[in-house]
Amino acid sequence: MILEPVQPFRSHHLTFKPAVEAWELRAYRNLRRRIFCKEQNLFDTDDGDAVDDRATPLVALSNVSGMPDAVVGVVRIWEASPGQWWGGRLGTHPSHRGDRTIAPGLIRLAVETACRRGCQRFRATVQVRNVPLFERLFWRALEPVEVCGAPHALMEADLAHYGGGPA
Numbered sequence: 001m002i003l004e005p006v007q008p009f010r011s012h013h014l015t016f017k018p019a020v021e022a023w024e025l026r027a028y029r030n031l032r033r034r035i036f037c038k039e040q041n042l043f044d045t046d047d048g049d050a051v052d053d054r055a056t057p058l059v060a061l062s063n064v065s066g067m068p069d070a071v072v073g074v075v076r077i078w079e080a081s082p083g084q085w086w087g088g089r090l091g092t093h094p095s096h097r098g099d100r101t102i103a104p105g106l107i108r109l110a111v112e113t114a115c116r117r118g119c120q121r122f123r124a125t126v127q128v129r130n131v132p133l134f135e136r137l138f139w140r141a142l143e144p145v146e147v148c149g150a151p152h153a154l155m156e157a158d159l160a161h162y163g164g165g166p167a
Contacts, residue, residue, distance in 0.1 A: 003113050014061065015060070017061070027071035035091035051078055126153050
């Protein structure tokens with residue numbers, strides 16, 4: 001399968017794109033550790049796992065004078081089996097959590113990227129406090145689950161809303 005390159009999209013002060021530059025990848029990993037290890041204590045020292053070896057890291061970058069400056073949001077996507085995609089480790093830098101465009105922008109990029117790559121189903125385990133955000137973005141809760149001892153919901157995206165779906 002030939003994959004189309006993912007085109008970054010921009011808001012007035014943010015760029016959403018796959019992390020490909022070395023500095024973006026370092027900042028992506030550092031922000032994940034800050035959020036999931038230091039703030040939420042879901043992991044001891046590193047939240048990395050085997051999924052990272054096959055996942056596509058996506059980032060939100062803050063722009064200064066129109067140029068990318070810092071990673072302020074993260075998420076990863078991966079294909080678990082043909083057509084079955086997952087998203088995970090969605091997070092926003094603490095100093096940017098008041099910007100209500102970062103998580104929705106990353107979710108949009110994640111699902112649209114997977115759809116362009118043949119996604120037939122896109123799911124994620126979502127922390128319970130974030131379920132209303134996902135529901136506003138055309139996701140539905142499937143069932144409650146526990147991840148790392150914390151309550152989550154298994155959720156699924158409405159692919160039709162994101163320009164995809166079963167072929």
